[in-house]
Ligand SMILES: C[C@@](CO)(OP(=O)(O)O)[C@H](O)COP(=O)(O)OP(=O)(O)OC[C@H]1O[C@@H](n2ccc(N)nc2=O)[C@H](O)[C@@H]1O
C-alpha cells in the first residue's frame with residue numbers, strides 16, 4: 001500500500017525595518033509608547049507546517065544554532081495559543097528556514113510567529129479572520145501584528161496598533177548583519193539610562209517621512225529616516241558607527257540601525273547601486289554578512305504551488 005506523505009503548508013514571512021522609530025516614555029506595564037513607521041522587506045523566513053501527533057520545532061538557515069526549539073521559540077507559543085483558542089491539540093511539526101538574522105532588530109522571531117498563525121489557520125481549517133489573527137499576534141509580541149500586516153504601516157501603542165501608510169515604488173536596501181545580536185529589552189533599558197543621564201535628542205513626528213513615502217522618493221526619504229533606539233544600540237555596540245559610515249561612503253543615501261539593532265540597513269537610490277554598495281561593504285570588513293533586499297512586501301502569506309516553484 002502507498003503511504004501518503006503529508007504536504008506542508010509553507011508560509012513566507014517578511015523581515016521589517018523601522019523607517020521612523022520614535023520612543024516615548026516607559027509605561028507602567030514595562031513597555032514604551034512608540035510611533036513606528038514599519039516597512040516589510042523581502043529578506044524573510046519560510047515556515048513549513050505539517051500535521052503531526054505532537055508539537056515539534058526544527059530550525060535551519062541563518063543563525064539556526066542560536067534559535068530555541070522548545071517553548072522559548074515564538075512559533076511554539078503561537079501554535080499553543082492557536083490550539084487553545086480552537087480547543088484542539090497543538091499537533092504540528094514546524095520547520096523554520098531562517099533568512100532573517102537572529103536578535104538583529106528585524107523581527108525574525110515575530111515574523112515566524114505571524115507565519116505560524118497564518119499557516120495553522122489554513123492547516124487546521126480554523127477560518128479565523130484577519131482581525132482575530134491580529135489580536136492573537138499582539139499577545140505574542142509587539143512586532144507580530146506588523147509582520148502579519150506587511151507593506152508599510154504606522155504603528156502606535158507598543159507598536160501593535162496599525163494603520164496602513166501609502167508608499168509608492170519599491171525602495172532598495174542593503175542589510176549589514178552584525179557579529180552577535182542585541183537583546184531588545186536591554187536596548188530599551190539603555191535608552192532609559194541615557195535619558196536619565198541627559199537628554200539625547202528625540203526624533204520628531206513622521207509627517208514629512210510619510211510624504212516622501214507617498215511620493216516614492218528615495219532621495220527625499222533618506223535624510224528623514226530616524227530611530228530613537230539608535231543611540232542606545234550604538235552605546236552598547238560602538239563598532240556600529242564604523243558600519244554606518246562605511247555604507248554611506250560606499251554610496252548609500254543613508255544608513256540607520258534597524259529597530260533595536262544591531263543590524264544596519266542602508267537606503268540606496270536603485271537596485272544596481274544597492275548591489276554595488278553591498279559589494280563594497282563586504283570588502284570593508286565592517287560586518288558579518290551583507291544582503292540586498294527591497295520593500296515594501298506583503299505580510300506573512302501562504303505560498304501557493306506557483307510561488308513555491310518560483311520564489312526562494
Ligand atoms: C524594538 C522593536 C521595534 O519594532 O523591534 P526589534 O528591533 O526588537 O525587532 C519592537 O518594539 C520590539 O518588539 P518585540 O521584539 O515584539 O518586543 P516584545 O516581545 O513585545 O517586548 C520585548 C521587550 O522589549 C521592551 N519593549 C518592547 C516594545 C515596546 N513598545 N516597549 C518596550 O519597552 C520591553 O522590555 C519588552 O519586555
Ligand SMILES: Nc1ncnc2c1ncn2[C@@H]1O[C@H](COP(=O)(O)OP(=O)(O)O)[C@@H](O)[C@H]1O
Nearest residue numbers: 072073074102103104105106107108109110112
Ligand atoms: N522563531 C524565532 N526566530 C528567532 N529567534 C527567536 C525565535 N523564537 C524565539 N526567538 C528568540 O528571540 C530572540 C530575538 O529574536 P528576533 O526576533 O530574531 O530579534 P529581534 O527581536 O531583535 O527582532 C532571539 O535571541 C531568540 O532567542
